Amino acid sequence: MNRHVPVINITDTTRRMIFYACAHTGILYDFHGNQQLLLQGHANNISCTCVSADKRWVATADVGSDNMVVVWDSYTGVPVRNIFDPHPEGIVAMAMTPDAKYLVTISTGQNQILSIWDWTVEGDALCSVELQPSYGVQSYVLFNPNNTSQLVSNSDGQVVFYSWVRLQGNSIKHFAPPLSDDDFNKPVGRFSQSIFLENCKRVLTGTSLGNLVVWDMKKGTTEGLKLNFLSIAVSDKKATKLVRMQERAINVITTTERFIVIGDVLGHVKFFDQSLKLLNWYQDFHLGPINSLSFAYSSDFNEINGGSCDYPPDATIKARPFAIRDFVIGTSTAVYGHVHTDGTDVTVIHKDHDGPVHALSPHPTEPRFAVGSYSGHLQIWNYEKKKVLVSRTFERGNMIRCCEFNPTGRMIGVGFTNGSIRVVDAITLHDMLEEPIRYARDAITHIAFSHDSEFVATADAENTVSLLKKGDTEEPFEYVGRYKAHYKPIQDLTFGIQLDSNVPRLLSLGQDRVLVEYDLQNSSRDDIRLLTSDRIEQSAVPFCMAWYPPVNKESFIITANDQFKLKLYNSTTKMCRKTLLGPAFGSPVQKIAILPNNSDDASAKRYMAFVTTDKVGLHSLPLDGNPHNAVAFISHPLGVGNLCCSYDSKYLLTAGGSDATVLMWAINPAALEAQAKLGGEDLVPFYGLLDGGREGDLYKELEDYFYYAQIRSQGVDTMETRKVASSIPVTEIPYVMRAMGFYPSEQEIEDMLNEIKFSDYVETGKYKTSVDMGEFIQLYINHRPAFGLQPDKLAWAFETLGVTMDGLPFLDRSELLHLLQNRGEHMTEYQLAEYLTTLLGFNAEGGSSELQDFDTEKAGQLIDENLPYEITADMFANELLGFGMYSSDVLQVEGESQSPPSAQVN
Incomplete structure (x- = not known):
C-alpha cells in the first residue's frame, strides 16, 4: 500500500470495503x-x-x-x-463536494x-487561481460541507481561505492570513x-505541537454590512485563538456527525463536540501514528443505532x-x-511494509512467495488464498535487501543492508543458524x-562475492571465503550446472562488463579461486x-545491456554467439527470468519475463529480434525493484522498491502468440524495421x-562470366554494414562473423561461409544501434576528452x-x-578495399595540410565523417560536464 495516501472507508449498509492506493493502481478491497x-x-x-459523501464516487490523481x-x-x-x-506536473491535493458535482x-x-472542475461535464476547469x-506547498484542501463556495487549504x-464566486463567470478570491509564534506568545x-x-464560519487547523488554531471572522465584521459576502469574506479571516488540545502532534482532523475527530502520533483517536469538549477517546489500538481517519456511510444511522446499549458511554x-x-x-x-x-x-x-521492498522469492514447488523490506518485515504469502501464512519482524536496523528460497523450499536465505546473512526455516521463519553470518x-x-543446496553465494555492495558451503557440523552452512573479482557493482549472481554432470557452477556479472566464473571444486577455506x-x-x-x-542444442547464457540488446554467450567458451534487438519499452531490460517448463515435453514453447525501469513484460523464445514477440505494461512508475515467476509459470511477481508494493500478474501466453501472428511471419517484421520497408529506398x-x-568477392577487374547468387561471403559483411550506415567496431565485426560462422556448427559440424539477404537483414537489425547514431554521445566524448574554450569543447x-x-581498439599508424586520407577525400572510394599502392609519407603531409589543429x-x-545529421546546435555542449551517456562512444 501507499501509506502516504489516506485510506478511504467506503463501507455502507451493503458492503464492508476500503479504498486505498497501491503504486499507480487504486484498490477497492472487500x-x-x-x-x-x-x-x-x-x-x-x-x-x-x-470520495463523495455517499461513497459512490471515488477520484484519483497522480504526479508526473x-x-x-x-x-x-x-x-x-x-x-x-x-x-x-489537468496540471503540467500533476496534482498533490484534491477534494470533492459532498454532492459529488x-x-x-x-x-x-x-x-x-x-x-x-465540474467533472460531470466535459471541458476545462471552471476557474483557477x-x-x-x-505559501509553501499546499498539500491539503477541503470544501466547506455546508457552503461549497468556501474552501480551505x-x-x-x-493556511489559505478561498471564496468561489459562481456568478459573473466563475472566479476565486483567496486570502492567506498571517500567523506567527508571537501572535499568541507561544509556539x-x-x-x-x-x-x-458545522453551521458556522469557523475553521480549525491541527498542528504538530498538539494545538488547534481557530480561524474566525475579524471583530466588528457582520454579515449585515456585506452585500456580497462570498466575494469579500476570505479577507476577513484571522487566527482568533490557539487551543492546547494535547502534548502530542495532531496528524489528522476530520468530522463525523456533530463530532470533531483528531488522530495523533501515538495512535490515539479523540472525539470532541463543536465547543471542543472531550466526549470520548480510543487509546488502545497500538497500530502506530495515525495519518488517516475515514467513517462508514449510513443515511439513517441515528434512527437505527442511536439506542444501542453496546456503544461505550461518553x-x-x-x-x-x-x-x-x-x-x-x-x-x-x-x-x-x-x-x-x-x-x-x-x-x-x-x-504491510513501510519501507522499500526489494527482496522477493517464489517457492520452488508451492504457491507461496517470500517478500522482505527495509522495515525488517519478512512475510510468506500464499498467493492462491491471498493471505499471509507467517511473518517476522527483525530487530531494528535489520533492513532486508534480498531473500531466496533454497531449491527444496525448506529454508530461506535473507540478506540485510548491514552485510549480515540469516538462514531461516521456510515454515516458521525461525533462525537455523545460532548467529547471523557477518x-x-x-x-x-x-x-x-546451488541446485543441490551444497553452496550459498552472496554479492554485496563492496563488489565482493562470498561463498558458504554445506557444513559437516550442526550448522547448515560454513564460511568458505570472499573474492573481489569486480571493481564496479555486481549486477547479477547465479548458479548453474556443468554440462553432462551434476557439478554446480557459480558466475557473477559486473557493471565493469566482466563475467566471472568461480572454481568451486578447487576452492577451500579462505582460498576462493577463479576459473575464468x-x-x-x-x-x-x-x-x-x-x-x-x-531451445537450442547449444548451452547459452543470456545477458541484457543498456543499449537495448540481448546477447547469447556460449556457457563454456564465453564467446558471443548471438546479438539480438531487445524489447524497447522506454528503457533497457533491467532483469530477466526464464519461466519454468512444467510440461513433460522438452520441446514445449518457452517464455522469458523481463522488467525495464518501470514496466514488466513477456517475451517468447527462441529470441530472434522480432519486436512483436514481446509485450510490456507499466508496473511500478517509480522503478521496479525485483522480478520473479511462480513455480507453475502462471504468475509473475514484481516488487516496486520505493513504493513498497508487490504486484502479481497473470500470464497469458496465448495473447502474446496472437500478437506475434498479427505482426507477420518470417522476415515480414524485420522488413518493417527498415526505413521504408521492403519497398523503400534502403532495401x-x-x-x-x-x-x-x-562483384568485389569475384574480383573487380576480372573478365570472366559473373556468378550471380542470392548470398555473399561472410567476409563482405563489414563492408555492406558500413554502406548501410552502421559502423561497427572490430569487436562487433568479429561477433557478427562468429554469429554467422557458428550458426549451423552444432548441427552440421561445419562453418557457414556465406549469408543470404534475409539473414543479413536480421543481422543488420539486431546489431545496429537501437536508436541510430546519437549526437549527444559524440558531444559528450569531446567534452570529456578535450578542453573547452568559449563554451565549445575541442x-x-x-x-x-x-x-x-x-x-x-588499436590502430596502426x-x-x-x-x-583519414580516405575520409578527407584523397583516396579512391572504398579506401583499403580498393587501394593498390598507399604512400604513408604523402598521406601524412595531406593530413597536416587539411586537418585543422x-x-x-x-x-x-560534419566535415570529417560527413554526417549531415549532426547540427551544430545539437553538438555544442555548454556549462559544466554532463554525466556520461548510458553507452560509451566506441
Missing part, C-alpha cells in the same frame, strides 16, 4: 470477503484521492508527465470521467495552481489538516451511549485497522543457492543474466550492395591522433593515415 478490485489507468503513482484525474464508480470499478493533463485540485511544483510560492506553514507548530465547523455526567459510525484508521507504519464502534472491536485489515561490510545485494574472467562487452553495460533454456540500396559485394589534432592509436565535435561529425 476486507470481509478478502477480494480486490483493481482500478488501473494511471501512468504514475497515485498521489491523492477523494501524462498525469490525469480519474473518477470511478466505486460499485463497479468503472471509470466514468478522465481529466487528462465538483472537484478541486491543487497542482504540484513551485507555483501551485488551485482549480475547480495561482498561489504564491511563499494548508501547507505546513500557511504554534506545523500545520497538518484543516476543517470547517465522558459527560449523563454517560449517554457514544454512538458513532464504524471507522477505518491508517497509520504511517503501513497498518490499516477497522474499528467496530458497537462493542469497540478493532480488526487489523492490513499490516563477513560482508556492506549491503547484501544478491543471494543464490571474461570481458563480455566493449562499450555497453550489462544489467543482468540468466541461463538460456534448452533497394541493400540489393545493390549485395550485387556489388559479389580536441587538439595531435591529441586526437594519439587517442585513436592508443585508446580503445598506417591504418590511421589510410582512414583544433577539432570540434561539429567539424569532426
Whole structure:
C-alpha cells in the first residue's frame, strides 16, 4: 500500500470495503470477503484521492508527465470521467463536494495552481487561481460541507481561505492570513489538516505541537454590512485563538456527525463536540501514528443505532451511549485497522511494509512467495488464498535487501543492508543458524543457492562475492571465503550446472562488463579461486543474466545491456554467439527470468519475463529480434525493484522498491502468440524495421550492395562470366554494414562473423561461409544501434576528452591522433593515415578495399595540410565523417560536464 495516501472507508449498509492506493493502481478491497478490485489507468503513482459523501464516487490523481484525474464508480470499478493533463506536473491535493458535482485540485511544483472542475461535464476547469510560492506547498484542501463556495487549504506553514464566486463567470478570491509564534506568545507548530465547523464560519487547523488554531471572522465584521459576502469574506479571516488540545502532534482532523475527530502520533483517536469538549477517546489500538481517519456511510444511522446499549458511554455526567459510525484508521507504519464502534472491536485489515521492498522469492514447488523490506518485515504469502501464512519482524536496523528460497523450499536465505546473512526455516521463519553470518561490510545485494543446496553465494555492495558451503557440523552452512573479482557493482549472481554432470557452477556479472566464473571444486577455506574472467562487452553495460533454456542444442547464457540488446554467450567458451534487438519499452531490460517448463515435453514453447525501469513484460523464445514477440505494461512508475515467476509459470511477481508494493500478474501466453501472428511471419517484421520497408529506398540500396559485394568477392577487374547468387561471403559483411550506415567496431565485426560462422556448427559440424539477404537483414537489425547514431554521445566524448574554450569543447589534432592509436581498439599508424586520407577525400572510394599502392609519407603531409589543429565535435561529425545529421546546435555542449551517456562512444 501507499501509506502516504489516506485510506478511504467506503463501507455502507451493503458492503464492508476500503479504498486505498497501491503504486499507480487504486484498490477497492472487500476486507470481509478478502477480494480486490483493481482500478488501473494511471501512468504514475497515485498521489491523492477523494470520495463523495455517499461513497459512490471515488477520484484519483497522480504526479508526473501524462498525469490525469480519474473518477470511478466505486460499485463497479468503472471509470466514468478522465481529466487528462489537468496540471503540467500533476496534482498533490484534491477534494470533492459532498454532492459529488465538483472537484478541486491543487497542482504540484513551485507555483501551485488551485482549480475547480465540474467533472460531470466535459471541458476545462471552471476557474483557477495561482498561489504564491511563499505559501509553501499546499498539500491539503477541503470544501466547506455546508457552503461549497468556501474552501480551505494548508501547507505546513500557511493556511489559505478561498471564496468561489459562481456568478459573473466563475472566479476565486483567496486570502492567506498571517500567523506567527508571537501572535499568541507561544509556539504554534506545523500545520497538518484543516476543517470547517458545522453551521458556522469557523475553521480549525491541527498542528504538530498538539494545538488547534481557530480561524474566525475579524471583530466588528457582520454579515449585515456585506452585500456580497462570498466575494469579500476570505479577507476577513484571522487566527482568533490557539487551543492546547494535547502534548502530542495532531496528524489528522476530520468530522463525523456533530463530532470533531483528531488522530495523533501515538495512535490515539479523540472525539470532541463543536465547543471542543472531550466526549470520548480510543487509546488502545497500538497500530502506530495515525495519518488517516475515514467513517462508514449510513443515511439513517441515528434512527437505527442511536439506542444501542453496546456503544461505550461518553465522558459527560449523563454517560449517554457514544454512538458513532464504524471507522477505518491508517497509520504511517503501513497498518490499516477497522474499528467496530458497537462493542469497540478493532480488526487489523492490513499490516504491510513501510519501507522499500526489494527482496522477493517464489517457492520452488508451492504457491507461496517470500517478500522482505527495509522495515525488517519478512512475510510468506500464499498467493492462491491471498493471505499471509507467517511473518517476522527483525530487530531494528535489520533492513532486508534480498531473500531466496533454497531449491527444496525448506529454508530461506535473507540478506540485510548491514552485510549480515540469516538462514531461516521456510515454515516458521525461525533462525537455523545460532548467529547471523557477518563477513560482508556492506549491503547484501544478491543471494543464490546451488541446485543441490551444497553452496550459498552472496554479492554485496563492496563488489565482493562470498561463498558458504554445506557444513559437516550442526550448522547448515560454513564460511568458505570472499573474492573481489569486480571493481564496479555486481549486477547479477547465479548458479548453474556443468554440462553432462551434476557439478554446480557459480558466475557473477559486473557493471565493469566482466563475467566471472568461480572454481568451486578447487576452492577451500579462505582460498576462493577463479576459473575464468571474461570481458563480455566493449562499450555497453550489462544489467543482468540468466541461463538460456534448452531451445537450442547449444548451452547459452543470456545477458541484457543498456543499449537495448540481448546477447547469447556460449556457457563454456564465453564467446558471443548471438546479438539480438531487445524489447524497447522506454528503457533497457533491467532483469530477466526464464519461466519454468512444467510440461513433460522438452520441446514445449518457452517464455522469458523481463522488467525495464518501470514496466514488466513477456517475451517468447527462441529470441530472434522480432519486436512483436514481446509485450510490456507499466508496473511500478517509480522503478521496479525485483522480478520473479511462480513455480507453475502462471504468475509473475514484481516488487516496486520505493513504493513498497508487490504486484502479481497473470500470464497469458496465448495473447502474446496472437500478437506475434498479427505482426507477420518470417522476415515480414524485420522488413518493417527498415526505413521504408521492403519497398523503400534502403532495401533497394541493400540489393545493390549485395550485387556489388559479389562483384568485389569475384574480383573487380576480372573478365570472366559473373556468378550471380542470392548470398555473399561472410567476409563482405563489414563492408555492406558500413554502406548501410552502421559502423561497427572490430569487436562487433568479429561477433557478427562468429554469429554467422557458428550458426549451423552444432548441427552440421561445419562453418557457414556465406549469408543470404534475409539473414543479413536480421543481422543488420539486431546489431545496429537501437536508436541510430546519437549526437549527444559524440558531444559528450569531446567534452570529456578535450578542453573547452568559449563554451565549445575541442580536441587538439595531435591529441586526437594519439587517442585513436592508443585508446580503445588499436590502430596502426598506417591504418590511421589510410582512414583519414580516405575520409578527407584523397583516396579512391572504398579506401583499403580498393587501394593498390598507399604512400604513408604523402598521406601524412595531406593530413597536416587539411586537418585543422583544433577539432570540434561539429567539424569532426560534419566535415570529417560527413554526417549531415549532426547540427551544430545539437553538438555544442555548454556549462559544466554532463554525466556520461548510458553507452560509451566506441
